[in-house]
Amino acid sequence: MREIIKDKAIVQDDWTVLRLAEGETPDAIEVPAGKHIIPLQVWLIQREELSARLKKTQDLAIWFGSAEQAKDLGADAALFPLLAVDFPKFSDGRGYSIAYNIRSRLGYTGEVRAIGDVLRDQLFYMQRVGFNAFATREDRSISDALKGLTDFSEKYQTSWDEKNPLFRRTERTGLSA
Amino acid sequence: MYRYDQHDHQIIKERIAQYRDQVRRRLADELTEEEFLPLRLQNGLYMQRHAYMLRVAVPYGMLSSTQMRKFAHIARKYDRGYGHFTTRQNIQYNWINLEDTPTILEELASVEMHAIQTSGNCMRNITSDEFAGVAADEVIDPRPYAEILRQWTTFHPEFAYLPRKFKIAINGSKEDRAAIAVHDIGLTVVHNEQGEVGFKVMVGGGMGRTPILGSVIREFLPWQHVMTYLEAILRIYNQHGRRDNKYKARIKILVKAIGADVFAAQVEAEWADIKDGPATLTQAELQRVAAYFGSPEYASLPSVDAEFEQHKADNKAFANWIKRNVKPHKVAGYASVVLSLKKPGVPPGDATADQIDFVADLADRYSFAELRVTHEQNLVLSDVQQSALFALWQEAKAHGLATPNVGLLTDMICCPGGDFCSLANAKSIPIALDITDRFNQLDYLHDIGELELNISGCINACGHHHVGNIGILGVDKDGSEFYQVSIGGAQGNNSAIGKIIGPSFSAGQMPDVIARIIDVYLRDRIENERFIDTAQRLGIAPFKEYVYATPIKSFEQHGEDAGTVVSY
Numbered sequence: 193m194r195e196i197i198k199d200k201a202i203v204q205d206d207w208t209v210l211r212l213a214e215g216e217t218p219d220a221i222e223v224p225a226g227k228h229i230i231p232l233q234v235w236l237i238q239r240e241e242l243s244a245r246l247k248k249t250q251d252l253a254i255w256f257g258s259a260e261q262a263k264d265l266g267a268d269a270a271l272f273p274l275l276a277v278d279f280p281k282f283s284d285g286r287g288y289s290i291a292y293n294i295r296s297r298l299g300y301t302g303e304v305r306a307i308g309d310v311l312r313d314q315l316f317y318m319q320r321v322g323f324n325a326f327a328t329r330e331d332r333s334i335s336d337a338l339k340g341l342t343d344f345s346e347k348y349q350t351s352w353d354e355k356n357p358l359f360r361r362t363e364r365t366g367l368s369a
Numbered sequence: 370m371y372r373y374d375q376h377d378h379q380i381i382k383e384r385i386a387q388y389r390d391q392v393r394r395r396l397a398d399e400l401t402e403e404e405f406l407p408l409r410l411q412n413g414l415y416m417q418r419h420a421y422m423l424r425v426a427v428p429y430g431m432l433s434s435t436q437m438r439k440f441a442h443i444a445r446k447y448d449r450g451y452g453h454f455t456t457r458q459n460i461q462y463n464w465i466n467l468e469d470t471p472t473i474l475e476e477l478a479s480v481e482m483h484a485i486q487t488s489g490n491c492m493r494n495i496t497s498d499e500f501a502g503v504a505a506d507e508v509i510d511p512r513p514y515a516e517i518l519r520q521w522t523t524f525h526p527e528f529a530y531l532p533r534k535f536k537i538a539i540n541g542s543k544e545d546r547a548a549i550a551v552h553d554i555g556l557t558v559v560h561n562e563q564g565e566v567g568f569k570v571m572v573g574g575g576m577g578r579t580p581i582l583g584s585v586i587r588e589f590l591p592w593q594h595v596m597t598y599l600e601a602i603l604r605i606y607n608q609h610g611r612r613d614n615k616y617k618a619r620i621k622i623l624v625k626a627i628g629a630d631v632f633a634a635q636v637e638a639e640w641a642d643i644k645d646g647p648a649t650l651t652q653a654e655l656q657r658v659a660a661y662f663g664s665p666e667y668a669s670l671p672s673v674d675a676e677f678e679q680h681k682a683d684n685k686a687f688a689n690w691i692k693r694n695v696k697p698h699k700v701a702g703y704a705s706v707v708l709s710l711k712k713p714g715v716p717p718g719d720a721t722a723d724q725i726d727f728v729a730d731l732a733d734r735y736s737f738a739e740l741r742v743t744h745e746q747n748l749v750l751s752d753v754q755q756s757a758l759f760a761l762w763q764e765a766k767a768h769g770l771a772t773p774n775v776g777l778l779t780d781m782i783c784c785p786g787g788d789f790c791s792l793a794n795a796k797s798i799p800i801a802l803d804i805t806d807r808f809n810q811l812d813y814l815h816d817i818g819e820l821e822l823n824i825s826g827c828i829n830a831c832g833h834h835h836v837g838n839i840g841i842l843g844v845d846k847d848g849s850e851f852y853q854v855s856i857g858g859a860q861g862n863n864s865a866i867g868k869i870i871g872p873s874f875s876a877g878q879m880p881d882v883i884a885r886i887i888d889v890y891l892r893d894r895i896e897n898e899r900f901i902d903t904a905q906r907l908g909i910a911p912f913k914e915y916v917y918a919t920p921i922k923s924f925e926q927h928g929e930d931a932g933t934v935v936s937y
Binding site: 261282283284285286288289290292296297311313314316317318320321336343344345346347348349350351355356357358359360362364365 | 374376379380383384386387391399400404407408490520521523524525526527528529530531532596604607608612642646647648651653654657
């Protein structure tokens with residue numbers, strides 16, 4: 193079982209990410225038994241068949257590709273115990289807006305997990321936009337990655353984690369010199 | 370000017386600690402170069418042709434004499450004794466050791482400066498009018514908004530990995546001196562019919578290989594909403610900007626592809642969800658920041674100083690300098706002075722550590738200890754008494770900073786080009802130096818009058834060649850360096866993209882090419898017509914015809930190697 197960071201701690205995780213192999217299509221793929229994070233497109237196409245299983249076992253979750261939108265899942269978000277956003281490359285920043293929208297537009301309160309090319313130096317920003325779980329790259333030290341969550345103690349602007357900008361949170365009067 | 374409070378200090382301090390550890394991990398090979406790349410870029414550190422280059426932010430181009438002295442110190446201690454002021458109103462050091470960079474950032478932090486987001490695919494350092502707060506034609510001082518946006522953009526968690534770099538410029542005067550039409554977002558601070566303050570919002574401008582002028586997507590945005598509205602723009606761009614092709618990744622391509630109207634509608638829809646939320650700017654915060662930009666203690670002076678007028682009448686060289694390098698001020702008896710960094714023989718925008726120190730001294734003695742950097746790569750003393758101009762001129766002249774060429778042909782914008790930049794296809798500094806040599810007669814230069822000549826060493830257009838009245842672009846042809854010439858570009862209120870006149874030239878032909886273009890202008894201009902007006906009236910045909918009519922001989926050009934052509 194692999195380790196992930198969840199709610200600022202290293203924990204064991206038993207979810208498996210289901211990715212389509214070459215030649216597989218969202219309509220034809222069969223979701224195996226057990227806890228799986230499945231592509232959004234598989235859910236959208238097989239919604240009818242998968243709904244009953246989800247209701248009974250809660251062993252399905254969704255992952256968003258970086259070209260997808262939170263609104264593509266819409267109100268169905270509330271059905272899932274976990275939503276994930278994939279980072280095909282750490283430098284692909286679309287996932288930040290997807291996570292922000294999953295929280296702020298869909299009002300989703302469950303686990304939002306970053307998967308894929310997830311590195312220590314992105315974690316602080318990721319938690320700000322709404323991620324609370326990180327399946328960091330397995331070839332890197334996860335305890336080292338954990339340190340990335342505490343890079344900054346102060347922030348200027350709002351995001352999902354901080355509803356008020358610095359100027360509304362604190363009296364900013366003092367000149368430094 | 371703005372001063373950090375404890376929160377600003379804390380954020381910068383934590384950034385340095387984070388970056389110091391990133392450098393340590395890179396040196397220990399815990400970070401690959403690919404992973405380190407965006408991290409160092411967002412700290413202003415590039416890998417150039419010969420060494421690392423560090424780009425330090427000068428937010429909206431404004432700095433104190435203390436900060437300026439720190440630049441000189443860094444140039445001496447960590448570089449080769451000089452710095453380069455850029456079209457982004459920043460300063461760059463070209464010979465930096467990676468290991469020194471965390472310590473340099475600490476030195477900068479000690480004077481409330483940083484290198485945050487001066488590079489990388491994020492919101493960059495915000496630029497503005499170099500005469501903000503003092504210009505005679507200013508409607509609203511843009512600096513408080515620029516500082517508020519500096520803070521908003523700093524470490525914005527959602528927009529640190531955009532499809533491409535993102536540049537915001539803000540202007541508050543009648544004349545646009547911030548080149549807002551060629552920025553990803555160009556803001557103009559304006560009044561509406563009710564006298565309320567807000568922004569005209571332009572989006573999707575830029576240069577590079579696809580030069581496009583920005584489109585106005587909102588005529589009036591009340592000032593309170595500037596952050597939420599920009600957040601809406603950025604969120605749409607982050608999700609929909611192209612990421613498959615870096616050359617098509619800027620917001621201008623997205624806006625052009627879907628149309629400015631459709632883009633505007635998407636922004637409005639996105640904005641509707643966050644409008645009036647907590648990120649809405651408050652009067653109290655605006656006032657707090659604006660208080661830092663209050664006027665200095667101006668003396669009560671007559672609008673005309675008799676002695677100054679006498680010096681002008683007696684001394685033609687001084688009068689020329691006043692005409693070109695001194696700008697009107699909103700306060701009677703004061704003026705703003707542009708110190709030209711375009712002396713013959715020196716790469717445009719370069720200044721030695723001694724010059725930097727000297728300019729800091731001038732600022733202390735003549736201008737309330739404040740300075741500006743212009744996007745034309747010059748320096749400004751913003752608040753000088755008319756009565757002090759003569760003494761100031763003499764001092765500046767002795768230090769090679771009073772070339773009376775601001776706005777003239779030799780006041781070129783020029784990128785570092787192939788001498789330094791690893792992206793460049795061709796050198797640009799030697800071309801600038803050769804053209805400057807050719808136009809070394811001041812009377813002739815003044816007779817030619819206002820003319821913007823901009824040089825870029827590659828299609829990325831750091832030298833703004835597209836909006837030069839004459840634009841020069843370095844291109845590579847079968848491994849050799851050539852130069853393409855365009856005419857009719859302009860920045861400011863009547864921004865335009867120049868048109869290419871025809872096949873490219875060798876470096877050695879360039880001074881003659883420019884001379885021929887000027888000949889056509891002098892031949893065909895109507896009285897008092899500026900070059901740009903003649904060029905736009907006639908189109909490129911007469912220039913093209915004359916320039917290509919007979920072969921142009923090539924002359925031997927300056928030295929070849931980086932750094933060796935530089936003489937101070």
